[in-house]
Amino acid sequence: MPEKRAARPGTLLLLTGVELIVFLDSSVTNLAMPSIGRALALGVATLVWVSSAYQVTFGGFQLGAGRTTDRLGMRLMFRTGLAVFTAASLLAGLTHSGAALIAARAVQGVGAAILIPAELALLTAVFTEPEAYRRAFGVWSAMGAVGGAAGVALGGVIVSGLGWRWVFLVNVPIGVLGLLASGPLLPRDDVDLRAVRRRELDLPGMVTGTASLLLLVYVATKGAEGSLDTLHQVLAGLAVLLGVLFVAVERRAETPVLPFRLFRVRNIAGSTLANFLVGAAHVPVFVFLSLYFQQVHGYSAVTSGLAVLPLALAAIPVARLVLPRVLKAAGPRAVLAGGTGLLALALLLLSRLPAHADYVTDFLPAALVFAVALPACFVGSTLPAMRAARPAETGVVSGVVNTAQRLGAGLGVAVLAAVANARASHHHGGRPEDAVNAGFHSAFLGAAGVAALGLVVALLVLGPLPEPDAAAGDAPAREPGGQPGAGDPANGRTPAAD
Numbered sequence: 001m002p003e004k005r006a007a008r009p010g011t012l013l014l015l016t017g018v019e020l021i022v023f024l025d026s027s028v029t030n031l032a033m034p035s036i037g038r039a040l041a042l043g044v045a046t047l048v049w050v051s052s053a054y055q056v057t058f059g060g061f062q063l064g065a066g067r068t069t070d071r072l073g074m075r076l077m078f079r080t081g082l083a084v085f086t087a088a089s090l091l092a093g094l095t096h097s098g099a100a101l102i103a104a105r106a107v108q109g110v111g112a113a114i115l116i117p118a119e120l121a122l123l124t125a126v127f128t129e130p131e132a133y134r135r136a137f138g139v140w141s142a143m144g145a146v147g148g149a150a151g152v153a154l155g156g157v158i159v160s161g162l163g164w165r166w167v168f169l170v171n172v173p174i175g176v177l178g179l180l181a182s183g184p185l186l187p188r189d190d191v192d193l194r195a196v197r198r199r200e201l202d203l204p205g206m207v208t209g210t211a212s213l214l215l216l217v218y219v220a221t222k223g224a225e226g227s228l229d230t231l232h233q234v235l236a237g238l239a240v241l242l243g244v245l246f247v248a249v250e251r252r253a254e255t256p257v258l259p260f261r262l263f264r265v266r267n268i269a270g271s272t273l274a275n276f277l278v279g280a281a282h283v284p285v286f287v288f289l290s291l292y293f294q295q296v297h298g299y300s301a302v303t304s305g306l307a308v309l310p311l312a313l314a315a316i317p318v319a320r321l322v323l324p325r326v327l328k329a330a331g332p333r334a335v336l337a338g339g340t341g342l343l344a345l346a347l348l349l350l351s352r353l354p355a356h357a358d359y360v361t362d363f364l365p366a367a368l369v370f371a372v373a374l375p376a377c378f379v380g381s382t383l384p385a386m387r388a389a390r391p392a393e394t395g396v397v398s399g400v401v402n403t404a405q406r407l408g409a410g411l412g413v414a415v416l417a418a419v420a421n422a423r424a425s426h427h428h429g430g431r432p433e434d435a436v437n438a439g440f441h442s443a444f445l446g447a448a449g450v451a452a453l454g455l456v457v458a459l460l461v462l463g464p465l466p467e468p469d470a471a472a473g474d475a476p477a478r479e480p481g482g483q484p485g486a487g488d489p490a491n492g493r494t495p496a497a498d
Contacts (some may be wrong), residue, residue, distance in 0.1 A: 011126060011185045011247060012136055014178060016143045017120050018082060021174055022112045023147025024154065025054065025089075027286065028160075028167055029105075031305060031312075032156035032305045036322035052218075053102045057109030060214035066399020067257040069483065070392055073189025074121045077395070079182050081115030084176025093169035095300035099294065117398035122200070124386045124394050132284060132479075134324040137383055141375035142319030146312040160295035169221040205257035208246040215239035220410030258396065268397060270461035271385030272404045274336060275333040277454040278377045279405035280412030280445045281343060285350070285370065287413055288420065292440050296355050296433045308362065314371035322372075332387075333462045336380025340454035347448035355437040381405075384462050412450065416443040 029051050038045045038350045069077040088111055092104035120140075143223040158166050250256040265268045286308065294305035326335055349366035357363055382401055390399040424439030 005275065006380070010181060012139060014185050016136075016139045018078075018115060018119055018175075018178055019140060020143040020147050021171060022085070022115060022146055025112070025171065026058070026147070028155040028158070028179065028473060029054070029289075031302065032159045032164040032167045034203055035159055038099065040096070046098055050098075050105055053106040054109040054112075055406075055410070055451050056214060056217045057106045057405065058112045059109075059217035059410065060210055061110050061113035062117055062399045062403045062406070063213060063396070064112040064210045064257055066121075066395040066397070066401070066402075067202065067206070068114075069118045069121055069395030071191075071255075073191040074118050074125065074395065075186045075189045076191075077114055078118035078122060078186065079179060081111050081113070081118060081174055082178050082182070083111075085111030085115060086106075086172055087111075088181070089171035089175065091169045093165045093167075095170070100107045107201050115382070117395050120382070120398040120402070121394035122186065124393065124398075125443075130328070131264065131324070134327045136377045138319045138327070138375070140266075140321040141314050141323065141378035141382075142387065144375040144378050145319065145371070146317035153326045155305065156304075185186045185345045190223070190381055191309070192369035195496045202250075202255055202257040204249045205246060205253055207255055208242050208249055210244035212239050212246055213407075215242065217406060217410055220407065221416050238429050258400070260395070261394070262397065262400070265388050266461070266463045267384035267388040268315065268400070270457055270463070271348075271381055271383075271388075271401050274381035274454055274457045275341075275401045275405040276408035277450055277457065278340070278343075278381050279408030280410075281340075281347070281376065281450040281454065282374060282411035282446055284413045284443065285347070287417070288440050288443050289350075292353070292437070296440075296450075297357075307359065307363075308367075311371045311374070314368050315375050318372050319379075323375060326376075327379070327383075331464065332380045332383040333382075333458055333464065335376050336384075336410050337455055339373045339376025340451050340458055342369055343377055343457065344451035346370035346373055347444050347451055351441045351444035353437070353441070355431070355433050372397035376469070380458065381454070398429050416446050419446050 009203050015098035019336065033047055033050065036042065036050060042050075065077065085108055088104050092108065093103055095101045095104060095484050113162050123136050123140060124133075127133040157165060158170065215235050216239045219239065220233050227343040247260075250258055250260065263272070289308050291305050293299040299307060304392035326338070346366050346396070349369065350363075351462075353362055353366070385397050386394060420439035420443040422439075424435045427435035427438040
């Protein structure tokens with residue numbers, strides 16, 4: 001665990017700024033696709049993997065990276081992930097080959113997967129004062145929301161002004177500055193790397209678990225493209241088999257990469273499920289809104305991205321000013337309940353958008369409700385697990401909840417896209433745009449149902465979460481025998497014996 005010391009003013013900016021860059025990179029590339037295709041002579045099938053390669057490795061490697069964070073140290077893994085992400089961004093911006101670009105994007109995803117669990121573990125370890133942790137997680141939630149919504153608009157601006165290579169190269173100076181700042185701003189790890197044994201890293205578990213997740217994310221990504229053939233069905237079966245093997249390996253491991261006892265902790269299990277549902281409900285919205293403006297209203301790609309920008313801009317003051325106060329007054333369970341309820345409402349409003357919708361009177365109200373809901377969903381679904389985790393397990397818990405959200409996002413896009421296509425194909429009468437719009441209505445309605453399930457999880461699964469003891473830091477309660485990790489069931493912690 002890192003040494004205890006007061007957070008410096010720039011620490012929060014460093015950690016949440018990296019969060020913003022990583023999630024921007026998930027969406028900022030989309031508007032550069034036509035330019036990349038022309039410059040590198042890539043067909044559509046190959047071009048899709050400039051984006052998908054990042055998504056697959058980002059989703060597949062987080063679990064192993066989270067456990068490694070606990071074993072090797074948060075600061076070390078944060079700097080390692082940022083270095084890998086920055087180097088891969090440089091390679092992606094300089095390459096002249098489609099295959100090399102896709103490989104660089106895959107390595108970028110690996111860097112992001114290493115970075116995010118370490119970042120979230122550091123936020124939990126450094127910001128232990130009640131006011132500080134509420135403010136930190138409020139800003140963190142804003143960065144996730146802004147990254148998802150602003151990436152498309154920012155990608156169009158960069159491509160138009162600087163060219164497609166700068167979509168990747170812009171990460172390089174930011175990454176270098178982050179590496180330089182991380183030395184003085186982040187607490188040192190209290191880990192003797194020479195004493196870490198190989199079996200403590202559970203390499204068989206990492207290999208089987210990561211391979212299973214990679215295949216699952218890959219199949220979900222292909223499903224979102226509407227191209228699940230026999231080969232992909234076989235790969236899905238292989239992912240399940242690897243998952244079964246992973247469970248068998250973990251049950252025998254001395255220090256498993258995923259201790260299954262974590263899921264007996266109420267708030268960790270609830271947060272994992274909530275993150276899956278939040279990912280499945282909100283990520284498809286950005287995809288479908290971009291398509292809605294282009295296919296129904298005839299907007300250009302850049303204008304479509306700018307139309308979604310209010311979702312990002314409105315989320316910032318909500319996360320910075322409102323969320324910390326609501327967290328203090330009501331706690332993260334109430335924040336998640338409110339967030340998922342508002343998310344369901346926003347999606348219901350979007351499911352009623354007419355094909356001739358007015359941007360200000362029809363779309364903007366739903367967008368503003370969505371912007372309020374999203375940061376609340378992020379912080380409400382994540383904070384209970386991070387507060388319930390033992391200090392030595394914040395990395396793996398971070399990896400679990402983030403992996404759940406990535407899997408939910410991939411499956412949500414795949415399933416809801418299929419729903420939209422099926423509805424559009426059975427729509428009769430009117431213009432072609434009316435059929436497309438009807439498909440989006442069904443997709444938004446399905447997403448609203450998923451958000452409503454998130455509300456059920458908030459109300460029935462998550463437990464109450466008391467304030468941390470500012471004097472004692474974030475140490476878990478101790479059993480009478482002095483062993484850390486067990487505590488008051490109301491805190492979401494339970495004795496976690498193997």
